[in-house]
Amino acid sequence: MESNEVKATSEMSDNELLAAVKSGDEDAFSEIVTRHKNGLTNYLYRMLSDYEEAVDLAQESFVRVYFALERYRADHAFSTYLYRIATNLAISEIRRRKRRKLFSLTGFYDSGEGESQDLDVADTAPDPGARLTSEERSKVLERAIVSLPERYRAPVVLRDVQELSYEQVAEVLGLGLGTTKSRISRGRAMLREKLERYMR
Amino acid sequence: MKREDMELEEPASDLVSGLSAMPKVQAPMGFEARVRARISEKRGRSPFRFRVVPAFASVALVLVIAGLFLVGRRDRVEEVAEVSQSFPRVESSSDQKPAKEASVPSDKSPVVREVGRADRADGLIVRDEGAKSAPVVDAGTATGGRETGDSVRPRPATLGAAEYLAGLGASITLKGGQLTVGAVAPGSASERSGLQVGDVIVAVDGIAFTAGTVLQADFRGRVLQVRRPGEAKLLLLPIK
Numbered sequence: 001m002e003s004n005e006v007k008a009t010s011e012m013s014d015n016e017l018l019a020a021v022k023s024g025d026e027d028a029f030s031e032i033v034t035r036h037k038n039g040l041t042n043y044l045y046r047m048l049s050d051y052e053e054a055v056d057l058a059q060e061s062f063v064r065v066y067f068a069l070e071r072y073r074a075d076h077a078f079s080t081y082l083y084r085i086a087t088n089l090a091i092s093e094i095r096r097r098k099r100r101k102l103f104s105l106t107g108f109y110d111s112g113e114g115e116s117q118d119l120d121v122a123d124t125a126p127d128p129g130a131r132l133t134s135e136e137r138s139k140v141l142e143r144a145i146v147s148l149p150e151r152y153r154a155p156v157v158l159r160d161v162q163e164l165s166y167e168q169v170a171e172v173l174g175l176g177l178g179t180t181k182s183r184i185s186r187g188r189a190m191l192r193e194k195l196e197r198y199m200r
Numbered sequence: 201m202k203r204e205d206m207e208l209e210e211p212a213s214d215l216v217s218g219l220s221a222m223p224k225v226q227a228p229m230g231f232e233a234r235v236r237a238r239i240s241e242k243r244g245r246s247p248f249r250f251r252v253v254p255a256f257a258s259v260a261l262v263l264v265i266a267g268l269f270l271v272g273r274r275d276r277v278e279e280v281a282e283v284s285q286s287f288p289r290v291e292s293s294s295d296q297k298p299a300k301e302a303s304v305p306s307d308k309s310p311v312v313r314e315v316g317r318a319d320r321a322d323g324l325i326v327r328d329e330g331a332k333s334a335p336v337v338d339a340g341t342a343t344g345g346r347e348t349g350d351s352v353r354p355r356p357a358t359l360g361a362a363e364y365l366a367g368l369g370a371s372i373t374l375k376g377g378q379l380t381v382g383a384v385a386p387g388s389a390s391e392r393s394g395l396q397v398g399d400v401i402v403a404v405d406g407i408a409f410t411a412g413t414v415l416q417a418d419f420r421g422r423v424l425q426v427r428r429p430g431e432a433k434l435l436l437l438p439i440k
Contacts, residue, residue, distance in 0.1 A: 033235050037227035045225045055228060062235045063242060138222045145219075160219035192215055 014078035022069055033062050036079065039162060040086055046157045047090040049146040057093065061086040076171060083164070083172040087154050094150050144194045152187030159184050361413050364404075368439060370395055379409060392440040393424065400427040402434060 009017060009031040020028035040061060044054035064085050065072070072081065145153060145161075158169045170180040361379055365372050369388020372379045381399045384390045401409045403425040424437040 030232050030236075033232045037231050038224065041227040041231075042224045046222070051225060054225070055231070058227060059231065059235050059238055063238045066239050067242065134221070137218060141218055141222060156219070160216050161222060163220060188215055195215070 015074040018069065018072060018074070018078060021066075029066065032065075032078075036082055037062075039079075040082060043083065043157060043162050044086055044090055046142070046145055046161050047087075047153060048093060049142055053093065057086065057089045060089060077168070080164075080168050080171040083158065083162075083168075084174070087158075087172055091150050091154070094153075140195065140198060141191075144191050144198075147194060148187055148190055152183055152190060155180055155183040156187035156191065160188070359415060361409060361415075364413075364415050365390070365401070368393070368395070372401065389439055393437040394435075395424065395426065395437055396428065398429050399435075401425070402427050 007016070009020070009025075009028055012020065012028070012031070014032065014035070017028040017032050021032070037058060040058045041054050044057050044061075045051055048054055048057075061082060065082060145157060148156065154173060155169055158164045158172060159166065164172070166177060166181055166184075169184070170177045173180060175183070359367065362372055365379075365381075368390040369385035370381050370390035371383045373382040374380075378400045381390075381395055381397055381401065384395055384397055401424055403409050404413070404415060405422050406425070407413065407415075409425075422439045424439065426435045426437055428435055
């Protein structure tokens, strides 16, 4: 490609697109949104287990990115910047719900962690001996994730659902790599514990 | 994968695989349009214009400020023409001396004297009684000034500062209490004398030149004392 040829927006990197947005290219921002909307919506859905809320926060994340463009520096990957905004929004929503006590899961709070809830779906549980279908397994997992304390939920979802690297997860959460791995490990352990109790 | 990562992954591999295999939800149709609409709502503008209006608003603001500035300057220049009328009259010392006339004996040949500065300073006019006098034309004289035959040259009119300089082909603005030359007409007495735009007229013949100064409308031979930007000393500009 010659240096003076104009790149199609679909061929531009995220940072190139953002530079174009700063110059007033509206199509470049649309491309950014198109590129990341599904991953972001999925992440927020796994964090909140509420599709409408996930869509709303995903849109809000892009709006905030737009208005913070002047301050954005292309030191890191744009996706980690976007996920950081989304994570903060999700955590705010989680805390807001907690204050309003809108959790659908019943149970008691684990005072040791301060935030965890038991996964209580015994009333609708199938025969424990029966093999779960993949759909049922996903639903169980989904509920298990939502029952995790927020400090473990985000790292697990980012790593295991969104499949970000450990370094990227650390960057999104603003944590050290060791702390990030520790939380992922602890989160997985809690999930496993909940699933095992569910399966008993 | 690093060893520590492998150790982290192995015990939970079944769980991890289950998590990664969860169906991925997608954003709904019209997601991008909704994002644009939210951006526009936040900006308080119609959709699809992310950055155009602020740029136009900035340009419009600059034009409005420039227009106000120019209108203000024009009003100030017009104000100068009224300065001499509105200020209390402060008569210069030369006004107090009426023009004197001295006669020359007729048996002597007509004396042609170059009227010098000294003569004019006290209003003395030297003329030959028998000779016809050429009419004296004073630029900017409001009343009289033309001599006829043996008649005494009438006293020149008095002019305020703006009118005085207008007679010399210069216009002044009152800036910071100082009379600053705003324009010099080509070919005028001001231009011949070396007066320049931006000069501040400090005195005329040593008499402080203010907005309230009133002078006789006889320009020739007088000397303007001028402060010119960039010059350390006052300049003396004889009116030519």
